[in-house]
Amino acid sequence: MVNRMSLSRRKLLGKLGAAAVAGAGINALAGSARAAQSMDMPMPPHRDGGTIYLDRNENAYGPSEQVVLAMRKSLARANRFPRNAAADLAGHIASFHKLKSQQIVAGCGSTDIFKSAVDAYLGPGKTLIISSPTFDVIGTQAAAAGANVVTVPLSRFWSNDLEGILGRVDASTGLIYICNPNNPTAILNSRSELEAFIAKVPANVRVIIDEAYHHFAGNSSSYASFIDRPVDDERMIVTRTFSKIYGLAGLRVGYAFAGAQTAQALRARSLQENISVVAADAAMAALADTQSLQANIERNSDNRQEFLNQAYARMMRPLDSHTNFVMFKTVRTADELIDHFKRNNILIGPMFPSMENYIRVSIGLPDEMKEFWRVWDMMPFINKMAM
Ligand SMILES: Cc1ncc(COP(=O)(O)O)c(C=O)c1O
Known part of the structure; x- marks a missing residue:
């Protein structure tokens, strides 16, 4: 059988030149890649197709070796229904965070839990309040459920405008969604701001705090x-995902910590046996592998700093990033940049409302980012100052 990893590496060497790959690029063939190679499993897709994925804020390194091993083990149980997999995973998450298991809800990604929240707290005549721009999957879900969606522009610091959101709360408000750090701006709201905000939210309104990028906030x-410093408040739904730092976006696992009754309401609206055996085992192994988690955090911080250095060298001033992506202003529109990069096999973006001259770029592997800057520098007049 042809070894797909060596094929991909050969392709990459051809593309970047041996010198570029000799350094950081080779380090990138780590973790899941090593585990995949040793088990003769296919490499992560970014290595196969030639496309570089810098558009969905995934962990380009993939899941850790321990997680790949756990998945492989659980494949042998694929003939069985998951039975208690979601409850087991919830119990595991609860003890990991020292929370009560009845307050944890496991879902097929955190967006699955958003859907349950939409079903529980929205519908015709009800309103969702959400920032703009933000990660707006829940806006689409709410609209599909017949709810009204109110958008509030971000503050001038590119964080959620909490006062502005409070100003839009009325009797129809069922749900408020806050992404912190915010996608796509990568900017934080402080704990004290959020606590003051929550204290002013009416008792019957649920607040989702999406902590998808928590581990990168540093x-x-x-x-x-x-979740780390919980408040016991029936209104709160705090979500986390395995799609980012843990490198498991394709498996679809996420969870929420919520008030006991709220958690019950969310659970009641989720699909029975929603979490697969493989996803549950992978998620539990990912939580246990704290060493890989720490390595991922440090690697992201180093790679993000290198990205910023490259941007500064081109006279750009990206927004302060607390995530695994960077948002920055350019002299071109996002759509022009997206097209240029797409023609060169790199996916970036998308374009976000009211930020047409900003582009969001996920931090990929070092050799992918070298390719990103090479393609960037191919654009005439792009490196002009854009503050
Ligand atoms: C803020 C935010 N929340 C949630 C998600 C997706 O979460 P999941 O894959 O757990 O559904 C993303 C993915 O890009 C995101 O940016």
Whole structure:
């Protein structure tokens, strides 16, 4: 059988030149790649198709070796229904975070839990309040459920405008969605701001705090997670995902910590046996593998810094990033950039409302980012100052 990894590496060497790959690029063939190779499993797709994926804020390194091994083991149980997989995973997550298991809900990605929240708290005559731009999957879900969607522009610092959101709350408000750090701007709202905000939200309104990028928020002193430092409040739904730092976007696993009755309402609206055996085992292994988690955090921080250095060298001033992506202003529109990169096999973006001259780029592997900057520099007059 042809080894797909060596094929991909050969392709890559041809594309970038041996010198470029000799350094950081080779380090990138780590973790899941090594595990995949040793088990003769296919490489992650970014290695196969030639396309570089910098558009969905995934973990380009893939799941850790421990997680790949756990998945392989659980494949042998694929003939059985998941039975208690979601409850087992919820129990595991609860003890990991030292929370009560009845307050944890596991879903097929956090967006699955958003859907349950939409079903529970929205519908015709009800309103969702959401920032713009933000990760607006829940806006689409709410509209499909017949609810009204109110959008509030981000603050001038590109964070959620919490006062502005409060100003739009009325009797029809069922749900408020806050992404922190916010996608696509990568900017944080502080813990104290959020606490003051929540105190002013009416008792019957649920608030989702989406912590998808929690692990990348790092050492900002003003930030604190509502899972790590929970508040016992029936209104709160705090979501996390395995799609980002843990490199499991394709498996679809996420979870929420919520008030006990709220958690019950969400669980009642989720699909029975929603989490597959493989996804549950992978998620549990990912939580246990704290060493890989730490390595991922550090690697992201180094790679993000290198990205910023490259941007500064081109006279650009990206927004301060607390995530695994960077948003920055350019002299071109996002659509022009997206087209240029797409023609060169790199996916970036998308374009976000009211930020047409900004582009969001996910941090990929070092050799992918070298290719990104090579393609960037092919654009005439692009490196003009854009503050
Ligand atoms: C803020 C935010 N929340 C949630 C998700 C997706 O979560 P999941 O894959 O768990 O459904 C994303 C993915 O891009 C995201 O950016």
